[in-house]
Amino acid sequence: MDLPLSDFRKMEVAEFDTSKLLANAAKQAKQRGYHRFPIVDVDSHHYETEAIDEILEYMDDPVIQQLARSARQATAKGNGALSVGGVGYQDMGGRVMRYSVRGMEKTPKDRHRDIHLAMRWMDAIGIDIAIMFPTPMLQLGLHPQVEVEVALARAYNRWLCERVLAHEPRIRSMLYLPFNDAEASYKMVQEFGGTKGVVGFMVTSARYRPVHHNSYMKTYALLEEMNLPLAFHAGYNWNDQTVGMMNKFISVHALGFVFYNMVHLANWITNGLPERFPKLKVLWVESGLAWVPFMMQRFDNEYMMRTSEAPALKKLPSDYMRDMFFSTQPMEITDMGMLEQTFRMLKADTQLLYSSDYPHWDFDLPSTIYDLPFLDETAKRNILGGNAMRLFNLDMPAHKMAAAE
């Protein structure tokens, strides 16, 4: 069976190839001259469940390991006890084809499959360094068993560091924190904070533990001391009662991927965490940008009347937000005037970081930034790579150094 592709890129389903799918992205990269400056993608993904057998080898708890292996055998999706994903339609009913055929893509055996796949889409899009996150694990914070979240998080982090990050400097990660167990999260930072390829830590936002709980303070202090950024990666939970009132995935995704980050950001600011950890760098990932002006205006307005409820603050909530970092995708490019104001409000020149979210359905190419009419060349390059290189202390890729010289 053939994929419905052009005659000159014709390939059978079994020969699906990411590089061919992204041929037009490669053209964009060439036309715009991305070779002239570094591009860093602060939010990309792999499908860790495709390597779940390898990951389970790294699991310490033999009982949870056995439960997971057994459940994996018994379920159609193959993830068993570790899967809490539930209902969702990320592939748009088959309209976005790469979801259904990606598992058949062939890769050489000389390096890990995830490295080969990442190099294909990174090279096509023009990305030099990608910060990679898992996919199904984005909902692991909803797992009813805290000990399972901890066990899988540590197994995944060990596997990722040893099997992927150690072997490819263009792939980095902010490691998963099992945030439902504050002590385990602290130990995770201690254990992996200095590991090659680890540029920070990540909390999956879809969960029900408030970020201002005292049990997290020593983890924030440690991250601040180690100069490692903390990211909150958005996610949805259709089983949430409020979200459950929506019967379309478009609604669940549009609101769900913003809702939890709004809650965490509200708690972060009103509890004065920016004052308590002034050097801790916080990054909000995959909620787009349209929510940022809303939060700024809403909280500034209320703070002026209810100052006594947030006594730790020494400036407006929006001022704290302008000290934070935001990833671009999925960037709402529907009203150029509003987008320009959004960039101004969040100080995009220094605080905004390009992200692709590839290979997910709503990925953004660098052209979403590079083609914006209201940015000058310096701002474009900062957002596409410079800001991330400064935030994560990244070295410029060797071939970009050569181009710059």
Add this chain to the structure above:
Amino acid sequence: MPEIHVAKIAQFPDGDRRIVSSGETEIGVFHWGGQFYAYENLCLHQGGPACEGVMMHKVEDVLAPDRTFQGQRFSKDEMHFVCPWHGYEYDVKTGECAGDRKLKLRSFEVVRRGEDIYVVAD
């Protein structure tokens, strides 16, 4: 204006498509409902290969006379092709974007000469 050979009609059945190129421009040619349609293979969204995605009928809501929702169905008349990158849908008969009909793919004239189909590249 150059004419690009697309296919022999006998080898281009209804429901099928071909992608041809004219210089740097790729053109998707669709044979649908006895007619031929041709559009630039470049999505208006982020530049994906729009003409290379799956073809799927438009989804419609079914409402009763009292305006209550009864379910959904696939249209019998309107066929879409879907950009494989992000899911932008286009009407195969017009090239209009289903989400915003003001947006329209660049179209090309298709001509038949004997047993062959050509697209006129401008």
